[in-house]
Amino acid sequence: MSVSDQPNSPRPLTVGLLGCGIVGSGVVQLLRDNAEDIAARLGASITVGPVAVRTSSRDRPVAVDRLTTDAQEVVDDPDVDIVCEVMGGIEPARSLIASALEQGKPVVTANKELISTLGGQLTELAVANGTRLDYEAAVAGGIPIIRPLRVSLAGDRVRRVLGILNGTTNYILTKMTEEGMDFGTALGEAQRLGYAERDPTADVEGFDAAQKAAIIASLAFDQRVVAGDVYREGITAITDTDIDLARRMGYVIKLLAIVEQRDDGAVGARVHPAMVPVHHPLASVRESFNAAFVEADGVGELMFYGPGAGSLPTASAVVGDLVAVSRTLLSEATPPRGSGPPQAVMAPFDDAVVQFSIRLAVADQPGVLAAVAGLFGEHEVSIKSVLQEGSADHAQLLLITHAARERNVQATLGALRELEVVRGVDSVIRVESSDSG
Numbered sequence: 001m002s003v004s005d006q007p008n009s010p011r012p013l014t015v016g017l018l019g020c021g022i023v024g025s026g027v028v029q030l031l032r033d034n035a036e037d038i039a040a041r042l043g044a045s046i047t048v049g050p051v052a053v054r055t056s057s058r059d060r061p062v063a064v065d066r067l068t069t070d071a072q073e074v075v076d077d078p079d080v081d082i083v084c085e086v087m088g089g090i091e092p093a094r095s096l097i098a099s100a101l102e103q104g105k106p107v108v109t110a111n112k113e114l115i116s117t118l119g120g121q122l123t124e125l126a127v128a129n130g131t132r133l134d135y136e137a138a139v140a141g142g143i144p145i146i147r148p149l150r151v152s153l154a155g156d157r158v159r160r161v162l163g164i165l166n167g168t169t170n171y172i173l174t175k176m177t178e179e180g181m182d183f184g185t186a187l188g189e190a191q192r193l194g195y196a197e198r199d200p201t202a203d204v205e206g207f208d209a210a211q212k213a214a215i216i217a218s219l220a221f222d223q224r225v226v227a228g229d230v231y232r233e234g235i236t237a238i239t240d241t242d243i244d245l246a247r248r249m250g251y252v253i254k255l256l257a258i259v260e261q262r263d264d265g266a267v268g269a270r271v272h273p274a275m276v277p278v279h280h281p282l283a284s285v286r287e288s289f290n291a292a293f294v295e296a297d298g299v300g301e302l303m304f305y306g307p308g309a310g311s312l313p314t315a316s317a318v319v320g321d322l323v324a325v326s327r328t329l330l331s332e333a334t335p336p337r338g339s340g341p342p343q344a345v346m347a348p349f350d351d352a353v354v355q356f357s358i359r360l361a362v363a364d365q366p367g368v369l370a371a372v373a374g375l376f377g378e379h380e381v382s383i384k385s386v387l388q389e390g391s392a393d394h395a396q397l398l399l400i401t402h403a404a405r406e407r408n409v410q411a412t413l414g415a416l417r418e419l420e421v422v423r424g425v426d427s428v429i430r431v432e433s434s435d436s437g
Contacts, residue, residue: 016080019087026315110137116211142313167288205234217259223344251275350407355431
């Protein structure tokens with residue numbers, strides 16, 4: 001006997017779907033394939049109701065019974081219990097989600113762009129109407145990081161989260177590190193395999209990771225952080241020379257998203273390439289996989305690892321949210337009303353304390369190291385190690401600093417560019433280690 005056939009069993013819950021592309025099709029497939037298991041866990045079934053699409057004539061990997069090109073019709077349908085938005089973009093997604101929340105309908109979304117910019121406003125709207133907005137799939141695909149931050153670690157103090165949150169850039173850097181590819185060749189391979197878009201700007205320039213960093217910071221520190229608050233650098237300037245020197249010194253280069261909270265409560269959020277020690281758990285995250293490394297007072301260190309994108313991994317996170325929301329509806333529990341989190345007080349980026357790797361092209365003559373070291377000392381930046389290589393026109397210095405203020409390092413770099421014996425500042429990469437602040 002199925003759950004729905006049992007006496008006094010709750011009625012099936014109906015999900016209205018906004019979008020039926022890669023992720024939306026995966027959601028439909030998982031809800032169907034796992035229908036019996038989901039019903040057994042919930043005590044009620046979840047069915048797919050109306051599905052809004054741009055065009056109803058297109059072939060889709062899954063069959064859908066009720067297609068419509070009117071997305072508002074899905075939101076307004078009285079039989080729809082939960083609205084699931086997987087269409088992406090800001091509009092019309094924002095208006096449709098707002099309309100659902102105003103009607104008291106819970107919403108599940110995978111829309112990182114929307115949540116990272118307007119998530120705070122939509123959360124307040126959900127709270128004001130006694131309903132829920134869930135978005136586990138908006139960060140790191142199928143990796144469960146949102147719910148642990150929101151629920152499991154709610155009684156702990158999270159200090160810092162370091163994440164590899166973009167599979168495209170991690171794939172590119174893996175190929176550069178392990179196969180000696182240059183950036184352009186690795187990017188072309190990523191595009192051929194479908195890991196990178198034809199226009200890869202959002203990935204390789206760090207915009208995608210910055211959106212995810214904003215979401216994680218908002219949850220980890222219970223303050224409202226938007227994507228524009230996140231300092232951002234991409235990986236387009238990383239060269240095979242950088243990769244090789246990092247390897248020889250015991251590091252790998254990753255695009256990291258780093259969010260941290262200072263003792264005064266201010267929040268720092270940044271995305272940039274970083275040299276990671278080979279013994280750090282994040283150093284072993286390869287190919288297109290994602291990971292989030294959490295540092296908290298009580299639990300210590302945790303790492304969440306898995307596929308960061310794709311139809312079924314992302315759909316798995318969406319369906320997880322649908323099940324969690326369904327439990328709330330079936331229990332007839334009302335989410336607490338109140339105000340959303342306050343706007344974050346952002347720590348100035350130039351106040352961050354970080355180690356640096358700096359590669360200089362220098363003149364091959366006596367006194368160069370002393371002149372360079374003198375400038376570091378003048379700007380209160382301590383040098384941890386120095387590697388001298390080459391000669392004549394190819395002489396170079398590779399310096400690793402101790403942790404220092406971002407502003408002091410940038411001032412040092414400005415002074416180095418004016419120093420006669422320095423031919424060029426060829427590379428500047430931050431270093432993440434136990435010495436970093």
